[in-house]
Every structure is written in C-alpha cells, then in structure tokens.
Amino acid sequence: MKRVLTGCCGWAVKGGKQAYFRKFPVIELQETFYRLPRVETAAKWRADAPHEFIFCMKAWQAISHPVSSPTWRRSGIPVHRIKNMRYGFLRPMKENFKAWEKTAEIARVLNAKIVVIQTPPSMPNDETTVSDAVKFFEYASTFGITLAWEPRGKLAANREAIRKICEKSLIHVVDLLRTEPIEIQQILYTRLHGLGKREVNYSYRYTDNDLSRLMSKIEQLNVSESYVMFNNVSMADDAQRFMNLLNR
Numbered sequence: 001m002k003r004v005l006t007g008c009c010g011w012a013v014k015g016g017k018q019a020y021f022r023k024f025p026v027i028e029l030q031e032t033f034y035r036l037p038r039v040e041t042a043a044k045w046r047a048d049a050p051h052e053f054i055f056c057m058k059a060w061q062a063i064s065h066p067v068s069s070p071t072w073r074r075s076g077i078p079v080h081r082i083k084n085m086r087y088g089f090l091r092p093m094k095e096n097f098k099a100w101e102k103t104a105e106i107a108r109v110l111n112a113k114i115v116v117i118q119t120p121p122s123m124p125n126d127e128t129t130v131s132d133a134v135k136f137f138e139y140a141s142t143f144g145i146t147l148a149w150e151p152r153g154k155l156a157a158n159r160e161a162i163r164k165i166c167e168k169s170l171i172h173v174v175d176l177l178r179t180e181p182i183e184i185q186q187i188l189y190t191r192l193h194g195l196g197k198r199e200v201n202y203s204y205r206y207t208d209n210d211l212s213r214l215m216s217k218i219e220q221l222n223v224s225e226s227y228v229m230f231n232n233v234s235m236a237d238d239a240q241r242f243m244n245l246l247n248r
Contacts, residue, residue: 121153
C-alpha cells in the first residue's frame with residue numbers, strides 16, 4: 001500500500017497539541033473554518049510542531065457558507081455589521097476572493113499540504129452554482145495550494161456537476177465508507193463522519209470490520225497518497241486503531 005496518513009479533524013488527543021504530535025502525523029485544523037487565526041498564531045502552531053508534521057486545514061466559512069448559516073455565530077464578526085450577503089456558496093465575487101486570499105495566507109504560514117473547502121447542504125444544486133464553483137476554483141487554483149472540496153446535501157449526489165467542478169485537479173473529498181470520489185486524483189482525501197442513515201453520524205464508533213473495509217477500499221484505488229481524517233466523537237481512538245491495522 002502506498003503512503004497513508006491518518007489523523008483527526010481537530011486536536012482530539014487529551015494532553016493538547018504536543019500529545020497529538022506524538023500520536024499522529026497529520027491534522028485537519030477546524031478552527032480555521034470558524035475564524036481565521038492571526039498570522040502570528042499560525043506561525044507559532046507551525047513552529048511548535050515537529051518538522052515532518054503535516055497540517056491540513058479547513059477553509060474559512062466565508063468562502064463556503066452564507067452569512068445566514070448558524071456557524072457564523074462563532075466567527076467573531078457581528079452579522080448585522082456585514083454590509084452585504086454575498087459571502088459563501090463559492091460565488092466568484094470579490095468578497096469570496098478576499099476571503100480565499102486570507103485563507104491562503106494562513107495556509108502558507110502553516111505550510112498546509114491541503115486546504116479543504118466544505119460546502120453546506122443548503123448550497124443550491126443548479127447550473128448557476130456549478131458555473132460559480134468552476135470560476136471560484138479557477139481563481140483559487142492560481143495560488144499554488146492543493147485544494148480539496150467536500151460537497152454536502154443534494155449537490156453531493158450530482159455526479160455530473162462534481163465531475164465538471166473537479167476535472168482540473170481538484171480533490172473530491174468523500175466519506176470513503178459511504179461513497180467513492182467521482183474524480184480520482186493522485187491524492188485521496190477522505191473525511192469519516194460516522195455511519196448511519198443521515199449524511200453524518202458523529203456519535204458512531206467504527207468497528208474493526210469497518211476499518212478493515214476502509215483499508216481494502218484504499219488499496220483498490222490508484223492513488224499515490226491517502227489522507228484518512230476521522231471526524232466523529234471517538235475520532236482519536238478510531239484513528240489510532242486504523243493506524244494499528246495499517247501497521248500490521
């Protein structure tokens with residue numbers, strides 16, 4: 001099996017960052033989604049980490065989520081002070097481009113390997129959205145940062161739309177135990193949100209059979225590198241068990 005990097009969506013290990021560094025080789029930062037840190041803060045995170053440690057990060061919500069999204073409550077920006085509602089949904093507008101520029105600045109300070117843009121279930125599933133997303137990613141791709149996109153809701157089931165948006169080297173992020181990426185790039189990035197009827201089930205604890213099935217699915221894909229990021233309540237334990245399985 002080619003290189004598989006396993007980690008968590010957030011600092012999920014008791015004992016803080018140093019304890020996390022001792023357990024896992026990679027993290028997907030979540031705080032960057034809600035509110036971007038200061039450049040000095042991001043630089044300290046990078047300096048405190050081992051040289052070989054890999055940062056991935058979730059892009060700032062201003063790019064993907066409209067101001068009406070409840071997640072904006074954690075942004076530190078009073079919504080009533082925002083002069084327009086043009087943030088989010090990957091619209092190719094100056095507000096989103098500026099939000100991406102700020103996200104890219106933090107990604108560079110962290111030397112982030114991948115920036116994940118997760119769009120909400122409320123994002124429209126229509127031709128305008130597809131056109132907007134293509135234009136937005138064309139702009140974002142000029143920054144020399146590896147981009148990954150996780151659609152949710154009805155858009156996530158629109159295979160032709162995803163193929164059109166991802167065809168120019170954009171990583172299609174999926175939960176590999178639920179579905180496979182429509183466009184297979186050299187890098188696989190999977191976010192594991194728990195199994196069940198709904199799109200996410202954060203309380204789910206993965207079984208040994210689940211983890212064996214996950215390993216088999218990765219082996220079957222023709223990729224050079226895989227990022228396996230657990231995003232459930234028991235993520236630290238499940239990620240460690242998956243690493244143990246890989247090592248065996």
